[in-house]
Amino acid sequence: MSLLERLNNDMKQAMKSKDKDKLTVIRMIKSSMQNEAIKHGRELTGEEELTVLSREMKQRKDSLHEFDKAGRPDLVEKLRLELSIVELYMPQQLSEEELEEIVKETIAETGASSKADMGKVMAAIMPKVKGKADGSLVNKLVQQHLS
Numbered sequence: 829m830s831l832l833e834r835l836n837n838d839m840k841q842a843m844k845s846k847d848k849d850k851l852t853v854i855r856m857i858k859s860s861m862q863n864e865a866i867k868h869g870r871e872l873t874g875e876e877e878l879t880v881l882s883r884e885m886k887q888r889k890d891s892l893h894e895f896d897k898a899g900r901p902d903l904v905e906k907l908r909l910e911l912s913i914v915e916l917y918m919p920q921q922l923s924e925e926e927l928e929e930i931v932k933e934t935i936a937e938t939g940a941s942s943k944a945d946m947g948k949v950m951a952a953i954m955p956k957v958k959g960k961a962d963g964s965l966v967n968k969l970v971q972q973h974l975s
Contacts, residue, residue: 831877831917832861849906853913857884878959884914886963922960924969930956931969943974 835858842851860880865872872880888911895903922930934953938945949970957966 831874831881832858834917835861849909850913853910857881857914857917860884875958878919881914881917882959885911885918888914919959921962922957924965927957927961927966928969928973931966931973935970935973940974943971946970946974949974 835854839851839854839858841847842854857880860883861872861877864876864880868876888907892904892907892911895907931949931953934956935949938948938952940946940949950967953966953970954963
């Protein structure tokens, strides 16, 4: 079942169960995907769908951080709920140990030896972990291994 089909089924379920929060988030995700499809002028591939989902996650995490700093617990709680719903559609996240192994392999593959090679390593590793790991965690691990 494709992600779009899954979203449509879950949207119907949310309507039937009158789950307004889930319905709102699913509609936002679908809207983002439709906008991206229009931009490309074709149906999205699985990887492009994953990119859209990752963008939705990142936007909510950034907003969550900002609202937390601003002392808005009402909005923080709402965003946490939205994040939990978006996470349902994300692929299984890699553990830190698995991610660290991928980082070590990629550093060896690229022949990186110092922090000056950070961009080269990040460019090689991000397609491997797309949607399965947070970019900031990847960045932190790469920095640790290159220093």
